Amino acid sequence: MSASNLDDIFLLARKKEALHLRARLIQNIRLFFIEHGFLEVETPLRIPSPAPEEHIEAFPSGDWFLQTSPELCMKRLLAAGFPLIFQISKCFRAGERGNLHLPEFTMLEWYVTKFDYLQLMSQCEEMIFAVAANMDIARHCTFRNKKIDLTPPWEKITVQEAFEKYASVTLEEALNKNKFDQIIVDYIEPYLGVNRPTFLYDYPAKLAALAKLKDGNTNVAERFELYIGGMEIANGFSELNDTEEQRRRFEQALQLRTQKNWTQYSMPEKFLQALQTMPESAGIALGIDRLAMIFAHALQIDDIISFTPEIL
Amino acid sequence: MYTASDLRKGLRLKIDNEPYVITEFNFVKPGKGQALYRCKLKNMVTGSQFERSFRSVDTFESADLREKKMQYLYKEGDKYCFMDNENFEQIYLTESQIGDAKNFLIDNIEAEILLFEDRPIGISLPNFVDLVVTEADPWAKGDTVSGATKPVKVQTGYTIQVPTFVGEGEKIRIDTRTGEYLTRVKG
Numbered sequence: 197m198s199a200s201n202l203d204d205i206f207l208l209a210r211k212k213e214a215l216h217l218r219a220r221l222i223q224n225i226r227l228f229f230i231e232h233g234f235l236e237v238e239t240p241l242r243i244p245s246p247a248p249e250e251h252i253e254a255f256p257s258g259d260w261f262l263q264t265s266p267e268l269c270m271k272r273l274l275a276a277g278f279p280l281i282f283q284i285s286k287c288f289r290a291g292e293r294g295n296l297h298l299p300e301f302t303m304l305e306w307y308v309t310k311f312d313y314l315q316l317m318s319q320c321e322e323m324i325f326a327v328a329a330n331m332d333i334a335r336h337c338t339f340r341n342k343k344i345d346l347t348p349p350w351e352k353i354t355v356q357e358a359f360e361k362y363a364s365v366t367l368e369e370a371l372n373k374n375k376f377d378q379i380i381v382d383y384i385e386p387y388l389g390v391n392r393p394t395f396l397y398d399y400p401a402k403l404a405a406l407a408k409l410k411d412g413n414t415n416v417a418e419r420f421e422l423y424i425g426g427m428e429i430a431n432g433f434s435e436l437n438d439t440e441e442q443r444r445r446f447e448q449a450l451q452l453r454t455q456k457n458w459t460q461y462s463m464p465e466k467f468l469q470a471l472q473t474m475p476e477s478a479g480i481a482l483g484i485d486r487l488a489m490i491f492a493h494a495l496q497i498d499d500i501i502s503f504t505p506e507i508l
Numbered sequence: 509m510y511t512a513s514d515l516r517k518g519l520r521l522k523i524d525n526e527p528y529v530i531t532e533f534n535f536v537k538p539g540k541g542q543a544l545y546r547c548k549l550k551n552m553v554t555g556s557q558f559e560r561s562f563r564s565v566d567t568f569e570s571a572d573l574r575e576k577k578m579q580y581l582y583k584e585g586d587k588y589c590f591m592d593n594e595n596f597e598q599i600y601l602t603e604s605q606i607g608d609a610k611n612f613l614i615d616n617i618e619a620e621i622l623l624f625e626d627r628p629i630g631i632s633l634p635n636f637v638d639l640v641v642t643e644a645d646p647w648a649k650g651d652t653v654s655g656a657t658k659p660v661k662v663q664t665g666y667t668i669q670v671p672t673f674v675g676e677g678e679k680i681r682i683d684t685r686t687g688e689y690l691t692r693v694k695g
Contacts, residue, residue: 203692209655250542251543292543295534297536376541378563380541382561421539428538
């Protein structure tokens, strides 16, 4: 049964307001980074080796893959002496479709040389607040029927503290039973970013494929996630720039992929070489679609993009 | 036995010896984490609900429920009467057991009556029903592109939001699971 042409027009026409808002959001984000001295870059969508991570699946594209994030190429730019860079690009992840997931989505990624994750959290606050203020929604943003004030500073809570406060099992138990993600989703996420955005930070070291470990506490990685209205918006970290350590982590992930009989990726050798000259830096990936949802009070990701895969 | 990849809205599971149905289903995944299937589960006898997520390695028992096709006859007080067309036996469901299905019940429609240990406990309608619009404001041409909706009444008395171009006397297809308008139907 195919919907009539009138029904198709109806579906798109009712998105008019949301699509205008989405466009303004992207324009304002661009403006912020340009005003702060960042260089906008474009890196290839089609790449030979995605970063080997356990839970991210790339779509094959010929002999290569569609990028799951622009991370590896952007870090090669950092290593080549581009200190402040940002990119707004499409990313592709196989098997991801839900109210908050699209197999093709829009990511904002930016990197700052000489920053660590704490400084990057502040800049993230500043960016989203500035963009929202420009769009006149900074103080009266409503999402999932909750008023959210975007005025900095935002709430910060470590993963350890969040487990103590909201979960009935300890962080260690959750990790041992392979239930970390489940506990986060069921018991912790709903309380994050409810009245103001929340940074959940200091992730267990084993849950950080590309992040630097904390000085003096190698159980913890300098990684954070931003939540607004119970929804994950961004993931950032102090970048690991130790080639040997990075190779060891990738080898582990590649081995696991072989064991589980998943699509095999090759070792991203050029990226590993580049790490040798990559300065101390921090980087963050932010889901533009989800931020647009917050600004548009949309309950599902379908509402703030023009075409979902299902109506193509 | 079910695995996580079988999970979907409407699937029935046995948890602690009680029958549960998945009323909401969503794919969730922390960006760097594992894929999870978040379900809202409803106890099919008591109606109580809870939400939780499952991992792809989790397994589930299936609920031993029986469904029987029966024909809707009439409503008496707050009881809805159905007849088994094989043995002409009649059974009754209460208003709360019928739930939202009452919005789509037209005389003689065939529905699946759910039996748990031979007790009728619920009803499931076909996913889509076609109902006639009985009350609607006329369409002012040119409204199409606004994406606006208007409320109309269908033959069961149910009020539903539809695109403004839908007129009185037209047949529309409704998704009984969401109660929402899908499309117009010819004839």
